[in-house]
Amino acid sequence: MLHGRTRTRTGTASLAAGVMLVAGAAVTAGAVPAASAVEDAATVAAGYEWSNAAISGGGYVPGIVYNPTEEGLVYARTDIGGAYRLDRDTERWVPLLDHVGWDDWNRLGVLSLATDPVDTARVYAAVGMYTNDWDPNAGAILRSSDHGETWQAAELPFKVGGNMPGRGIGERLQVDPNDNDVLYFGAEQGQGLWRSTDAGATFEQVGSFPNVGDYAPDPASENSYLTSELGVLWSAFDTASSPSGSATSTIFTAVADKDHILYRSDDAGATWSEVEGAPTGFIPQRGVIDEEARVLYITTTDTSGPYDGSDGEVWRYGLDDGKWTEITPMQRPVGGDFGFGGLTVDRNDPDTIMVATQIQWWPDILIFRSTDRGETWSPIWDYAYGGDGAASVERRYEQSIDDVPWLAFGKEPGEPVPWSEPTPKLGWMVSSLEIDPHNSDELMYGTGATIYRANDLTEWDRPDGRIHLAPAADGIEETAIQDLVAPLGDVDLVSAMLDLGGFVHEDIGRVTNTFQEPYFGGATAVDAAGLAEGAIARAGTDGAGAHRAAFSGDGGATWASSPVVDGATGGGTVAVTAEGGGAVWAPADATPQVTADGGASWSPVSGLPDGARVEADRVDADAVYGFAGGTFYRSVDGGSSFTALDSATLPVEGNVRFAAMPGRIGEVWLAGGDADGAYGLWRSVDGGGEWERVSGFDQADTVGFGMAAPGSTHPTIFTAARRDGVRGVFRSTDGGASWTRINDDDHQWGWIGADIEGDPDVFGRVYVATNGRGIVVGDDASPSEPAAWSASATYGEGDVVTFDGSPWVATWWSRDDEPGAARGPWQEIATASSGVSQWTSSRIFGSGDVVEHDGELWRAEWWSRGDRPGDRNGPWERLG
Numbered sequence: 001m002l003h004g005r006t007r008t009r010t011g012t013a014s015l016a017a018g019v020m021l022v023a024g025a026a027v028t029a030g031a032v033p034a035a036s037a038v039e040d041a042a043t044v045a046a047g048y049e050w051s052n053a054a055i056s057g058g059g060y061v062p063g064i065v066y067n068p069t070e071e072g073l074v075y076a077r078t079d080i081g082g083a084y085r086l087d088r089d090t091e092r093w094v095p096l097l098d099h100v101g102w103d104d105w106n107r108l109g110v111l112s113l114a115t116d117p118v119d120t121a122r123v124y125a126a127v128g129m130y131t132n133d134w135d136p137n138a139g140a141i142l143r144s145s146d147h148g149e150t151w152q153a154a155e156l157p158f159k160v161g162g163n164m165p166g167r168g169i170g171e172r173l174q175v176d177p178n179d180n181d182v183l184y185f186g187a188e189q190g191q192g193l194w195r196s197t198d199a200g201a202t203f204e205q206v207g208s209f210p211n212v213g214d215y216a217p218d219p220a221s222e223n224s225y226l227t228s229e230l231g232v233l234w235s236a237f238d239t240a241s242s243p244s245g246s247a248t249s250t251i252f253t254a255v256a257d258k259d260h261i262l263y264r265s266d267d268a269g270a271t272w273s274e275v276e277g278a279p280t281g282f283i284p285q286r287g288v289i290d291e292e293a294r295v296l297y298i299t300t301t302d303t304s305g306p307y308d309g310s311d312g313e314v315w316r317y318g319l320d321d322g323k324w325t326e327i328t329p330m331q332r333p334v335g336g337d338f339g340f341g342g343l344t345v346d347r348n349d350p351d352t353i354m355v356a357t358q359i360q361w362w363p364d365i366l367i368f369r370s371t372d373r374g375e376t377w378s379p380i381w382d383y384a385y386g387g388d389g390a391a392s393v394e395r396r397y398e399q400s401i402d403d404v405p406w407l408a409f410g411k412e413p414g415e416p417v418p419w420s421e422p423t424p425k426l427g428w429m430v431s432s433l434e435i436d437p438h439n440s441d442e443l444m445y446g447t448g449a450t451i452y453r454a455n456d457l458t459e460w461d462r463p464d465g466r467i468h469l470a471p472a473a474d475g476i477e478e479t480a481i482q483d484l485v486a487p488l489g490d491v492d493l494v495s496a497m498l499d500l501g502g503f504v505h506e507d508i509g510r511v512t513n514t515f516q517e518p519y520f521g522g523a524t525a526v527d528a529a530g531l532a533e534g535a536i537a538r539a540g541t542d543g544a545g546a547h548r549a550a551f552s553g554d555g556g557a558t559w560a561s562s563p564v565v566d567g568a569t570g571g572g573t574v575a576v577t578a579e580g581g582g583a584v585w586a587p588a589d590a591t592p593q594v595t596a597d598g599g600a601s602w603s604p605v606s607g608l609p610d611g612a613r614v615e616a617d618r619v620d621a622d623a624v625y626g627f628a629g630g631t632f633y634r635s636v637d638g639g640s641s642f643t644a645l646d647s648a649t650l651p652v653e654g655n656v657r658f659a660a661m662p663g664r665i666g667e668v669w670l671a672g673g674d675a676d677g678a679y680g681l682w683r684s685v686d687g688g689g690e691w692e693r694v695s696g697f698d699q700a701d702t703v704g705f706g707m708a709a710p711g712s713t714h715p716t717i718f719t720a721a722r723r724d725g726v727r728g729v730f731r732s733t734d735g736g737a738s739w740t741r742i743n744d745d746d747h748q749w750g751w752i753g754a755d756i757e758g759d760p761d762v763f764g765r766v767y768v769a770t771n772g773r774g775i776v777v778g779d780d781a782s783p784s785e786p787a788a789w790s791a792s793a794t795y796g797e798g799d800v801v802t803f804d805g806s807p808w809v810a811t812w813w814s815r816d817d818e819p820g821a822a823r824g825p826w827q828e829i830a831t832a833s834s835g836v837s838q839w840t841s842s843r844i845f846g847s848g849d850v851v852e853h854d855g856e857l858w859r860a861e862w863w864s865r866g867d868r869p870g871d872r873n874g875p876w877e878r879l880g
Contacts, residue, residue, distance in 0.1 A: 047782040050098075050747045052477040053493060053508040053767070053775035056404050058500055059478030060306065061446030062168035064432045065113050068177075068347070070120035071438040075148075076451065077110035079163045080772035081478035083125050085148050093475035096148035097125070098747050098773070102727045105750035106130070106137045108772050109162025112173035118180040123148050124200050126173045128160025131189050132224035135159060141173070141185065143200035154203055158191045165217045166230040166256065166304035168341060168358070168431025169285050174235045179247040184269070186232030186253065190214065193232045193253060195269060209272055211263065213255035215283060217304045230256030230304055236287045236296060238319055241266070250319075252296060254284040256304070277324045279315055285358060285431065286343040292350045293373060294319045297327075301339025301358050306429040306448070309339030309358045316374055327374030329355065333383045334363065334419070342367075342433025348440045356430040356445060363421045365430050367445070369396075369460055378460065380426065383418050391418035396460050397467050399424060399452075404471040404511050406500060407450060410519030410543055426469070427452060444472060449499075451476070477774025483573075484757045484767050484775065486706070487528030487536055488833050491555050493757075493767060494536055495775060496523035496571075501540060504556035508777060518550055518561045519543045524571035527583070530618030530662060531834050531857075535580025537599070539587065540571035547571050549585035551599025560599035565590040567610075575616040575624055577638055579880070584624050584639035586614045592626075594639040607642035608633055617687070618662045618835060619850055619857070621880065625668060625688060627656055632670075632688040645688045651678040655753060657702050662715050662760070662835025665850055665859070671700035671719055681719060683736065694736055698722045706758015706765060708831050709733040710786050711800030711807040715835045718766045720752045729756070729768060729778070742766070742778060749773045760833040791816050795825075806830060811844065822866055841866050850879070 060079050067073035072088045075096075082097035100107040109129035116122035121144075128139030139160025140153045161167065166188075176182035183196040185203065193209040196202060213233065218226040233254040241250035247268040252275070254262050261284045262275040282300035289296050296317040301309035313328045328340075341358030353374060356367045367380040381395040393416045401407040401424045408423050416422035427447030435457065436442035443457045453472035459465040483496040493505040501520030503512055515523065515538060523540030534555040542548050542561075547568040550559040562585060570588030577583065584605060586592040592605040592612060608614075609628040616639075617623035626633035626642055630652030633642040650656075654674030661667040666687035673679030681700035682691045694700075700721035708715050714735035721730055727748070728741040749770045759765035764780030789801040789808065792815075799810045803819040808826040819826035822841065830838035832852055837843070839853040845860045851869065852858075857879040858869040869876040 047780060048742045048744075048747075048764075049779050049781045050743070051777050051779075052475075052773075053495070053505055053777055054474075054511045055406075055477055055479055055500070055503070055774055056471060056511045057450035057473035057476050057478060058497075058774065059480075059772070060168075060429055060448045061451050061473070061476070061478075062306065062429075062431045063110070063113055063170060064434045064444050064446055064451065065115055065171065066434055066437050067115040067120050068117045068437050073115065073120060073147075074434075074436070074444070075113050075115055075123060076446065076476065077113040077125065078476070078478050078772070079167050080109055080129065080480070081476070082108045082773065083110045083113055083148065084476055085123075087475075091472075091474065093473065094148075095475070095477075095773070096144075097127075097142075097151075098749055099151070099745060100750050101745070101748040102722075102751060104137060105771075106135045106162075107140065107142070108750045109160070111139075111160050111162040111164075111167060112171045112185070114171060114173040114175050114183065116175050116180050117177045118175075119145075121145055121147050122175075122180070122199065124173055124175070124183060126160055126185055127162060128156075129163050130225075131159040131161040131164055131228050134225075141183075141196070141200055141203060152201075154196075154201060156187075156194075156203065158187060158189060161188050161228060164188065164228050165226065165306075166233075166283075168306040168429065169230070169233045169283070169304075170431075172232065172234055174237070176248050177237055177239050178242050178244050182247050184235045184251070184253070186213075186234060186255075188231035189229050191231065206269055208270060209253070209263070210274075211255045211257055211260055213257050215256035215258060215304070230283070232256075233284060234287050236289045238289060238291075240291060240294075242268070252287065252289075254287055254298070256283055258282060261300075262298075275317070276322065278317075279313060279324065279326070282312055282339075285312075285339070285341050288343050288345050289319070290345050290350045290353075290373075295373070297343055297345065297353060297374070299340035299343045299355055299358075301341065303339065305339070305341060305358050306431055307359065309341075311337045312339030312358070314340055314343075314355050314374065325374075327370075329366075329368040329370075329377040329379065331366070331368070331377065331379045331382055333366070333379070333381070336360070338366070341429075341431045342445055344433050344435045346435045346440050347437040352435075352440075354433055354435065354443075356433045358431060359428055361428060363419070364416075364425045365427050367426070367430070367433065371461060381416065393418055396465065397426070397454075397469050399426070399469045401471060404450065404473075406503075406512075406514040407471060408513075410514070410516060410521075443467070478772055479774045480771050481769035481775055482523060482754055483525045483527075484704075484755045484769055485526050485528045485536070486757050486759050486767065487533070487555075488531075488760060489533035489555060491536075492759075493775070494526045494528065494538070494556070496526045496538060496540060498522045502526060502538060504536070508775075515550070515556075515559075517559060518548060520550075521545075522571070524588075525573040527574050527576045527616065529576045529580030530578040530616065530660070531621075531836075532578075532580030535576055535598075537574045537576050537583045537585070539574040539585055547587050547590075549574050549583070549587075549593070549599070549602075551576075551583055551595065553580065553598050562593065562595075562599065562602050565593060567591075572611060573613050573615075575614040575639070577616050577621050577624065578619055579621040581621075582638050584614045584616070584626075584635075586610075586612045586626070596638060596640075603640075605635075605639060605642065607644070608635075613656065613658070614639075615659055615668075617660045617665060619879075620665045623660075623666065623687060625658070625660065627658055627670070632691075634688050647688070647691070649678070649691050649693065650682060653677050654679065655701065657753075657755065659703055659705065661717075662705050663831065663837060663850065664835075665848070669703045669717065671703040671721065673699070675699070681721060696723050696739065698725060701753035702756040702769075704755065704757040704766075705835065707760055707763045707833075708835070709763055710784075710802075711809045711829050713809075713829060713831075713837065716758050716763065718756045718758050720756050720768065729766065731764075731766070742780075747776075749776055752776075760835065789819055791818070801826075808842075839869055841868070845875075851876075856880075
């Protein structure tokens, strides 16, 4: 393999069965078989292994849920990336909802999760992404009887907002610990409280529940995201009110109504009454019952969260005497107030409780710990003042991000100092704060970027004791990927993503730091030169909010940043010319720019519309392509000027992605469109002059290329598409003549329409950009290796063998013809990582074929076999 790269794989993902959707408010759904019948669409590849490029987190974790009876069992839910279970043997989180597909993409939003305290193999998830018009789909309650390995679904007659305001509140979905066939679910948007009495197979509305919780973050807003009503928020059970085996009599349920926050039933949910004396003016975020002390604790904020909350309180309610006691921690190191989110009770020492500020953007969140049920509190950090008035930071923690360095977010880590934002921060958006019910030393809490964990929590209670916090999100991959490129050289992959910016992944199995100097808070595009190692570019938004491009000639070690372009509203796209010296950057809604000197200077492009998508030819350094509004554009001067081409057959509406094939001049593949118009996969072999639709594809959304199969003269083509009615990830190793579906129904990852890339050095490897499940990596687990040539075997046209360490393909019928004869039936096939064919004397080349020979590129002007490039009067024209 070239460049010394080796085939590596990250941990293989756990499988999860598909889900059937059945309409109706009270429904039962059966499990779908793990594999669908797709033989009519394409051959199904049986041997792909799926994993992730290691980023470790990258998004909001609003819920961490421990099972109260099975030691070691803990789940995490995310707002756009599904649910996970922690594998205690590997200390990695296992994804549970990768079966979610293109059409039901919203089910990767998990609003709530419940684990059964009796039958601990049971787990439930309330799924759906948005309650406004961003999401056309209804929500569902998923249920599993095998710790989330397989799932069944009950579809709900309303939407569920796993990525809506208030998604950190909860848990809305709860299992009755006395009768575990009973579940309660608090719905949004005026839908009230719902109950199941058959272990989640069906749900019905609790008609007697009196308050639907109509609080909305901003009812008068024109943004429908902010007018969403939060609804019914969580339930808590007084298990002592009923014997085991009978539904719990006394239930407390909270609602999003600042004047009436809490209701109580003493007859197993038949009737309800408002709890007298409950605090007002706030939204109840979390509620936990301590059975030993006979109290209910609640945390509140003045807003829905998770991004805001400037005031709040903590309360304790006596289950038997009905007494309310405010126990809000009073420490305010920087003077400002805040709301409270995370809440937990140490089940092994119920005198100990902890709460967290739901948000305090500056300088950092606060976590409070009490060992006397809230009478007194110890903050995780505070300011202390000496006799001279000098301030210092007193803290109860040490924090390391050595294993996840991007958590510094472009800053230099150091010790906290007074009145400054620390690097790293403890976090933000801390909705879930949980002490392991079986281990008083284990604490986990979710943030807007990761999970932090301590394994020595009781050290907090020692004089001058400090706990040790470190990221603990390995296996959780929750980034929204915008673009990918697998460059030549030793770098495995370069990524662009929202929130984190992106990475130069020298090793996809190792977590590394994000783009630096300039730091990007979000990136929209990346690209690399088709022929030159080290030349890469990126486009996005820098730490100050300016939209820029950046160019590197040394594989990302250093970067030259572009100037800001007037009118730009986003990073747009970027394309690096084949030889690596130039690039075209097309920022969103602004004039495209071109550089011919590695990013040192930029100038406006002519002939290309604002906001066009751009890509470069992978061989011809002068050819750059663009697409906008249904029109394809071509530049023949390195991107300085563009000409519109006849594009009548291409999509006018919808998302469009296109890419130039490695090793070919002018071969471009285009995917995309709209269901109401042109939608599919197209190919041009003349730089966009004429287009041919690739048959069999009803829809296609991405296209990318990777290393050719042994003996193939075509790079491997990958696409996320629908072929003959079946959605999947497809590949072709013969230039598009035939296609194989390489994923299965257990591995679909929701919406995967941003990008797909093959690896130039590992045959079969594919990188899939997801919207919330990070970078999915597929490896062919059993790639076919050609058999060694045998003198006694009979071979037909197209058969591939190995001989003297090289692949050879039969041009016609052969037996006892040793590969290597000048005019024999065998052609030696060799290809560089760039996709350019390497000249061999036995191979047949046609007019227009490009080869590499003695470090130079050559193009055939007519048919050739055995004619060495550079020989006088031969068919080869030197390029460049």
